[in-house]
Amino acid sequence: MSASAPAIDTAPASEADVVMRAEGISKVYPGTTALHEVTLDVHRACVNVLIGENGAGKSTLMKILAGVEHPTAGRVLLDGEQVRLASRHDAAELGIGIIYQELYLCPNLSVVDNIFLAREVAPRGMIDRKLQRAHARELLERLEQPIDPDTPVSMLRVGQQQIVEIARALAEDVRILIMDEPTSALSVAETEVLFRIIRDLKARGVTIIYISHKLEELLRIGDRITVLRDGRVVAHSDARDVDVSWIIEQMVGREASALFTRTDHPIGDVRLRVQDMTLRRLGGGFLLDHVSFNLHAGEILGMYGLMGAGRTELLECLAGARGDATGEVWLDGVRLDNSGVADRIGDGIVLVPEDRKNDGLVPTLSVAHNMLLASLMKYLKRFFLVPNRERRAVERYIGDLSIRVSDPGQPITSLSGGNQQKVVVAKGLMTVPKVLLLDEPTRGIDVGAKSEIFQIMSHLAEEGYGIIFVSSELKEVMAMSDRVLVLSKGTVTAQLERTELTEQALVAASAAGDQQGTRTSTQDRADVVLAGAVR
């Protein structure tokens, strides 16, 4: 399992087969290097699969091929000739279509209007609505979706919106169609229809570039597989020659155990007691249904669950960010009233939110000012902030968390994702909390930074902090937690001690109480997990 050696397949596919070639593509964003000299061959009339962990750079690469983003370096060749993809329009002219991961539909417009947006059928400057509507209906029938073309998109289910997105791509006369996680919102039946369409397109000579996280699905539909990791191509192979465990190995790229540093530490008394935490969903039902649990001093409590299980909501309730939540929170034997975030921080509970960009950082402020934001009252002398105290605190935490920064006054956006995450963690720690709530603290950061975040967590637990650690990565949860709480559909479905932790138990509990609609994703996850276990 020497994963660091890239296993790039050099078997020469005949040149004529390559319809599109991305050569030496690099893309630097403020904060991250998304792509690092990536070279990708796209084979004609094949399903070219691209796979990698979150933040590996797949979506960025696709946006470059579709003309939406521009590479910092490198070039794109189409049929052996260099092409200019300055805009989405340029790419469309060349016959490159894209279905985005995020839905880019205009919710206020109708289905037809969305399908023909920016390429309306308007022979003499007037839109031919009748023709458009007929054409749209035809497309939707081909997708086996009885959607009325005049429905506003905002009225459709997410899955149906995805279908409209696909119809929009089909309405173009595409030679190359990029699909960025097209099935993430589709039901099983809808996915089957999509696969039929893909095979049909292939037969007609259309080239597909396909991105998905569902490994089983990839092996079913894919012809060629390329694995991206940390913005580099690490493997390239024929789909017939590989299996799920090979893919996982290439994606993760190193032995999991090297990543985690966990020290054994004594676990103290109950620090946080949560009783009947409840959050109602708009329009009936529960986001959180009477959740109760304890957290001890010096304990890392893992929290596992699928998307929508209520993990983020639970942490937000504890942090005081949900005014509509009911339930009791006891900290060190004292009941806290249902107050806002500021009061909870004062009490000693602080949240490091999942979405760093939207919830964690203020992009217009410097590194130092971001770090200080939650603990300003600590640097006051009468009414004024004392620059010296601020500077000392900032320098101390930059040192403690080894945040790589040349000057604390530099803009936060100039740091890499991992360092930005450490700044958010520092901001939380500077409030001197008793309980730290970490929501997906390792999302979208590179492997080295992940390992540092884990070190920080272990260190904090040793010092007696109570830590709640939410993660979607099974390995992380299993390696770091003293105890794991599994959530499903807003209820606690299992509490597992460290000794009882198995992947099967976690996955089973996370799927408990699950309904029809999401069975596929659970199934896929179980497949991935089992494949990993086999390895």
Added chain:
Amino acid sequence: MTARAQALPRRGVTRTEVAQILLRGTALIALAVMLVVFGALSPTFLQLTNLEILAKQTAINAILAIGMTFVILTGGIDLSVGSIVGLTAMIAGLLINEGLQIGPLGVIVYPHTWMVMLIALGAGALVGAINGLIITRFNVAPFIATLGMLYVARGAAGLLNNGNTFPNLVGRPELGNTGFPELGSGQLLGVSYAIWIMVAFAGVAWFVTTRTPFGRAVYAVGGNERSAELSGIRVDRTKLIVYMISGFCAATVGLIIASQLVAAHPATGEFFELNAIAAVVLGGTSLSGGRGTIVGTIIGAFVIGVLTVGLNQLGVSSFWQMIVKGAVIVLALILDQLQVRVQRRLALQQQARTEELPDPAA
């Protein structure tokens, strides 16, 4: 010596960094250029008396712009300041000339001049508080909420005396409410009170924005409201206070103008909000919030002031003045956008450099 300097690795200052410094100082450079040009064209322009007049005129706009800066830093806007100027001027006029009628018995109380001013200032802050409450409690966009207040406050100003002016606000000695005109005409150390007030407001505002938790909260709310909230900042309270500050500044201006004219007219302060916004924006504050400084705003106010006074003295027609003013504002914003782009490039360079540091994984 130059040879040795060249031998050093050229790492210190890149061309982008120089561009950045130049672009950041656009407003200041523009101000300096204008002073030199007007000074050369009009021999009286740089005389002390003239500069005092200029500062006095600018003070009005600068005080409004200081309040406006707080609002815009949070990502909001306050269109009602001009109307608050008019309303508070009329309130002061009413209190001095006709007093405060209490109860049905027709008891009339004439407050002391100090009280008149405090009541007017309080009224300004109250109107600002209403703006803030509408924006935070009812989730109305600041543009709309304050646009509504622009009409309401102006209408209220007219109602106070049926659209008429309160003339001759000198008060009567027997009522103990004289001395109001002193605010507009009085001087300290040979400099008008209005200018002192501007200096004091600017000083306090600078301190508040740079050295207090509230100031930091203002910047954070404008930069990313959600992050600010999750960091424990009381977002609604912060917003409420900035509109109150803006209303308070507007009331100050209302008092100064009424005192200078020794009269209160209901149309006082029409379109002042636009001049204030222009000054803030010229000073480099971003309308989307989170970026900007009080010092920049003061410079911006003086750019507008110098332009107006200078063109006036050169005898340029008022129509041309408007064209020049508009062009300067837009030009400044184009330069500002350039600066943002340069800054982004700078951040990328800085990042590239940080990543060049030895990476243990490599």
